């Protein structure tokens with residue numbers, strides 16, 4: 001059964017506004033999604049009724065806040081099908097999750113001459129932490145090449161694997177092109193040489209069913225703000241035995257069992273990795289976002305977004321001067337493109353003047369843009385609340401802009 | 408030659424005609440870029456780029472009959488248009504005039520809201536670089 005998009009749109013206050021005198025068309029969902037009213041309500045509700053510090057106070061408010069906080073952890077556990085809630089830790093987002101793995105797992109297990117493998121598709125946040133680690137350790141960073149469609153070349157990846165490979169850290173779905181990587185195959189091949197695998201799930205988590213047990217990944221990093229949830233919050237899944245083998249990330253309150261000046265013993269997971277008072281309000285409100293997704297169902301969301309992507313492709317391909325960028329077989333709802341003889345910034349500005357919000361530039365994937373020989377692209381990315389009539393507006397806008405240089 | 412103030416007033420009245428239709432304003436700015444002098448290919452090099460601009464901007468200056476002659480280019484049409492506005496006000500003037508110029512048209516046409524805050528920073532960098540070139544030429548003239 002199809003989703004009632006008009007009804008869904010009604011849940012998102014921010015969508016109902018004009019930009020430069022035109023109704024807002026929000027197609028920058030890969031950067032961040034909008035938040036349903038339920039998330040906003042949960043946020044104010046927490047501050048109005050439950051605000052208190054968690055895991056410590058012996059009073060009713062602290063008790064409630066702690067319970068709601070841990071309920072979000074359980075909601076995430078089910079959302080990604082982790083074995084237990086303790087395998088989910090809260091971070092500021094995908095970026096911090098990856099940095100955490102680099103600073104703990106990386107610092108403990110990666111040694112001189114070891115190798116870490118990433119792909120050409122990576123976001124800067126899945127490149128720079130590994131470069132820093134490799135520099136510190138004298139390890140080597142290897143990069144899986146891609147074909148012109150924007151898909152990793154699996155055979156090349158297989159050739160890179162060896163006993164030296166300590167970690168494969170790869171994007172599940174590319175933010176710049178939408179490519180969905182064959183991560184199950186990647187994980188199996190990496191495990192065969194004894195390497196661990198981190199999936200950057202910043203983009204995939206809102207579009208695809210995530211089952212970390214079926215995937216068998218060792219880490220899965222994601223951001224709440226791309227999942228209809230609050231900004232500045234995310235999480236990291238890790239297998240219990242892997243998390244337990246890692247040293248803590250930051251020192252402070254919450255992460256300890258016992259502190260003396262001579263020696264400190266650390267808390268159990270997940271708390272071992274959550275030093276200090278966490279972002280309680282956003283964690284609690286994030287549950288409303290997960291509930292929102294669950295109520296609609298990932299499969300129904302994906303079906304709707306696939307339909308939008310196919311429709312957008314069909315409409316835009318008819319425009320003279322339209323150049324699609326990234327034509328992988330498997331994609332999430334990201335449409336990257338250029339217009340012949342025009343700079344993406346100019347296209348983005350013209351679309352903005354029409355009330356259409358897109359992202360332009362390198363999308364934090366400069367090495368990928370270099371591989372494609374591009375300075376950047378225009379990126380329209382679709383979420384569950386987008387509609388075909390919005391895509392008609394995009395097509396009309398692009399068509400008018402393309403005509404300037406493509407008579 | 409009209410004064411700096413007169414040219415700025417002209418620009419302001421042109422933008423007033425466009426009103427607050429954002430699309431036609433941007434389209435107009437992009438068209439203006441077409442009026443820039445051809446930029447010499449061999450000057451499209453790193454040392455001539457302006458730091459702080461999101462898009463690539465090249466700017467060079469030399470002295471012509473005691474005045475400063477600017478040439479500039481960008482890889483984006485909107486930025487080219489913005490540069491052409493600046494040069495329409497400041498090109499071929501004495502170093503002193505350029506250094507002391509009060510560029511009020513930027514604010515009067517509401518540039519900030521037309522191009523957004525990131526591009527506005529880039530625009531400010533361009534103005535700064537134009538004035539630096541004028542100072543360098545003035546120093547040379549006084550030497």
Ligand SMILES: Cc1ncc(COP(=O)(O)O)c(C=O)c1O
Pocket residue numbers: 030031092093094095096123125126171173174175200202203223234364
């Ligand atoms: C694929 C990918 N990885 C990582 C990130 C970084 O996420 P965050 O900025 O939320 O930490 C993003 C966000 O743009 C992304 O799209």
